[in-house]
Amino acid sequence: MAExxxxxxxxxxxxxxxxxxxxxxxxxxxxxxxPRLPAPRRPALPPYVDGRPIDDVTSPLF
Structure with a gap:
């Protein structure tokens, strides 16, 4: 925008x-x-996925 x-x-x-x-x-x-809206929050992940701890699960999103 011009002054x-x-x-x-x-x-x-x-x-x-x-x-x-x-x-x-x-x-x-x-x-x-x-007004600026807050950033959407990511849903909480369960501690286990398919019986494995979440740290062992690989995902292309992370």
Missing amino acids: SPRCAVCGRALRDPASRARGTGPVCDRKTRI
């Missing part, structure tokens, strides 16, 4: 270089920011 001298949300003058690069002021940025 803008005015906030894209409310139109106020932007003084901070980071705000200009973002295109919104700090207050409008907090009000309009999409």
Whole structure:
């Protein structure tokens, strides 16, 4: 995004270089920011798979 001298949300003058690069002021940025969702958690593995300890089981995912 090109630097803008005015906030894209409310139109106020932007003084901070980071705000200009973002295109919104700090207050409008907090009000309009999409909350970041936590990363999905992996399901817990059972201690045994097919009668063998989980450490002995090889998987292409690990």
